Amino acid sequence: MRIGLISDTHGQLRPEALAYLEGCDHLVHAGDIGKPEVLSALEALAPVTAIRGNVDTGDWAADLPEVREVTLAGVRLLVLHDLKQLSVDPAAEGVRVVVSGHSHKPLAEERGGVLYINPGSAGPRRFRLPVTAGELLVSGPVVTPRIVDLLEPAA
Structure with missing residues (x-):
């Protein structure tokens, strides 16, 4: 399973991001979506799990939770915008992956x-x-992360 990861679009969904996320089985947006049209465009590609970030205000964002848990291909993901607001021990809760945004700094590390x-x-x-945007490739219990620079040609 290929899970596409995107965050902090702030109302701008670049064609490079759409091209990168095409073919994903599921998409996760980790907040600061900016406009409902961003979610509509993503939903045209694959099912979307999205959460509200600090810039997501207005009626369109009112129903988006600040934290969401989803299980995809048997892997539990916890999605929140600002990692500093993590209030649970993911390992103790059986969460395998924590997806966040907010900092605009790409990160993938196992702890x-x-x-x-x-x-x-x-x-x-x-x-x-x-x-940047990212993906999780899930094959059984193995989860392989990847983050790509959307504006740099692939090596």
């Missing part, structure tokens, strides 16, 4: 049997940070 992944920001460039 205590839990994969923490932030796909970075796929929206407007912030400072000198890259414009």
Whole structure:
């Protein structure tokens, strides 16, 4: 299973992001969506699990939770916008992957049997940070993360 990861679009869904996420079985947006049209465009590609970030205000975002748990291909994911607001011990809760956003800094690291992944920001460039998205490739119990720079040609 291929799970596409995107965050911090801030209302801008780049064609490079859509092209990268095409063919995913499921998509996860880790908040700061910016506009409901972003979710509509993602939903045209695959089912979407999305949470509300700190810039997601207004009626369109009212029903989005701040934290969401989803199980995909037998893997439990916990999705929240700001990792600093994590209020549970993911390992103790049986969570395999924590997906977050907010910092705009891409990250994928394993700690205590839990994969923490932030796909970075796929929206407007912030400072000198890259414009990125990510994916989780799930094959049985193996979860392989990948983060790509959407504006750099593939090597």
